Amino acid sequence: MLVAALKTLFDRDLHKLKLEIESYRSEEAIWRVDKGVANSAGNLCLHLIGNLNTYIGAELGNSGYVRHRELEFSQKDVPRAELVESVEATRVVVAAALAQLHDEQLNQEYPVLVFESKTSTAHFLLHLTTHLAYHLGQINYHRRLLDV
Template identity: 55%
Template structure:
């Protein structure tokens, strides 16, 4: 299962990179309009924070400290910087999965999820679905607002 999780996370992070690269107008990455409250850039920063926290810090023992509130501030990080941060996150995710065993997936995750104890397997399933939820939003945002 570790190999399956690694493959899916890396595939979907590559897709997120592609979505950010596909914006014709770089400024649109940070555009929010009407009831679309989170820009693609905001969602990307949020996913980077989430993955570095739940996978990197908690499972990979990195020194990453998440500042979740800052992930949702309106910002204009240049595309090149977003892509650099995504590449760094991809490396953290890959290295963490390289050092994870299938037996560890059944162990209790080191942090509560919504005030509940869960297995690492459960947590990773939750995080990959969270990644895909926001990846779909980024894709839709790009196609809708970057015409």
């Protein structure tokens, strides 16, 4: 039951991420930082793509994805179409990895030590949903504040 809920939440919020990036009137504004805003929407989007492809795609789905986390925050001016395409590709990878997961596996230890102590796969996937939602909210606020 929890796996089904996680599939729904990740799919919903990745779709919302795509819509947020598409909703910018100005493509340049996706990369704007100003007024105490440290990260652009573009960099937050790249960060979410890297995060989910690493922790769900590579670790649970064996996708072979290799993360370059520093680029998630240093890369600039990636075209909107490329961001949207990457979000959609991430959506497919996440769905495929979660489709292989069964509720019984959620109680098992997550295969990588990410925090100070070991966690269950369920705990870590719930963390990833809230991480996605947190940055999605930041992107929404960024768009309404800086897409002028």
